[in-house]
Each structure stands twice: as structure tokens, then as C-alpha cells.
Amino acid sequence: MNNKEKPENQIATVLGPGDFPICSLESRAAARLRLQKVGTPDCICFPELEIPFFGYPIQEQIAAAVKCPVHGDRFKPPFHLYVAEWRRKKAAIFMQYRSPEYKKAWVASFPPELWPAEEVEIDGKLMLRLKDGTMLDPYGDWKLSSNASMGSRP
Numbered sequence: 001m002n003n004k005e006k007p008e009n010q011i012a013t014v015l016g017p018g019d020f021p022i023c024s025l026e027s028r029a030a031a032r033l034r035l036q037k038v039g040t041p042d043c044i045c046f047p048e049l050e051i052p053f054f055g056y057p058i059q060e061q062i063a064a065a066v067k068c069p070v071h072g073d074r075f076k077p078p079f080h081l082y083v084a085e086w087r088r089k090k091a092a093i094f095m096q097y098r099s100p101e102y103k104k105a106w107v108a109s110f111p112p113e114l115w116p117a118e119e120v121e122i123d124g125k126l127m128l129r130l131k132d133g134t135m136l137d138p139y140g141d142w143k144l145s146s147n148a149s150m151g152s153r154p
């Protein structure tokens with residue numbers, strides 16, 4: 001591989017859709033970013049003064065996997081506390097008061113065609129069902145679950 005020799009690849013520390021399992025959330029997020037990119041890369045960091053709110057630990061993993069084309073990591077990992085159901089439900093309401101930068105950063109990780117997820121109970125266990133039917137364990141390891149459930153799709 002001689003990608004490094006091409007000048008356009010020197011700024012490309014940004015991961016593209018091909019860097020992730022086919023149809024994975026990361027791949028789709030990366031493809032989306034690539035489409036949105038016109039000319040200069042666009043910052044999709046969470047605003048420094050607005051700590052991202054994640055209802056589930058897996059959301060933090062997903063958001064952390066999406067990198068800003070300008071700055072890389074988009075937020076300092078918040079210390080995850082258990083989030084009560086009422087607080088998670090309020091998150092959608094609070095979202096309307098967030099800054100445009102925050103909303104942009106959020107959508108980069110959680111595209112509206114997939115999120116918000118629906119909470120479903122399977123065998124007594126809480127699971128998240130995305131709008132495309134993908135099931136996620138809210139407290140699981142997202143890398144494992146995304147590879148298992150999405151890696152082999154056509």
C-alpha cells in the first residue's frame with residue numbers, strides 16, 4: 001500500500017466506511033460523514049462545555065468510535081453513571097435545548113434513521129432495538145455485538 005504518498009491521504013486520519021465491518025453502525029456513520037464532507041473537513045466534536053449525555057454505556061462506545069475529521073476524539077469520556085429511565089426519556093426533550101454543534105455531533109454518531117432506539121425486554125433482559133431492527137445490548141461490548149449481528153450482511 002502506498003496510500004501515504006498521495007497528498008490527499010495525508011490528512012486522512014479519518015476513518016472511512018471501508019474501515020469498519022460492512023453495514024456496521026460505524027461504517028454507516030463514516031459513509032454519512034464522507035457524503036457530508038465538501039472541501040474542508042468539518043468539525044463534529046461535542047462542544048467543550050456541553051458534556052454529552054448517554055442513556056446507555058453502549059452509546060458512549062458508539063459515539064467514541066466516530067472521530068472528528070479535524071480533531072480526532074470528539075469528547076472527553078464522561079464518567080458513566082447509571083441513568084434512570086425517567087432521565088433517559090427526558091433526554092429527547094432536553095435535546096431541543098442543545099446547541100447546534102451538540103446536535104450535529106450527536107447525529108454523526110446516532111443517525112436519525114437508526115436512533116433513538118426502542119427499549120425492549122427479551123428474556124428479562126433489557127435490549128435496544130434500532131429503527132432498522134438491529135438489537136444492541138445497552139451494557140454490552142458494542143464492538144462484539146456489532147460484528148456478530150452486522151458483519152455478515154450482504
Ligand SMILES: [Zn+2]
Nearest residue numbers: 043045068071
Ligand atoms: Zn472537531
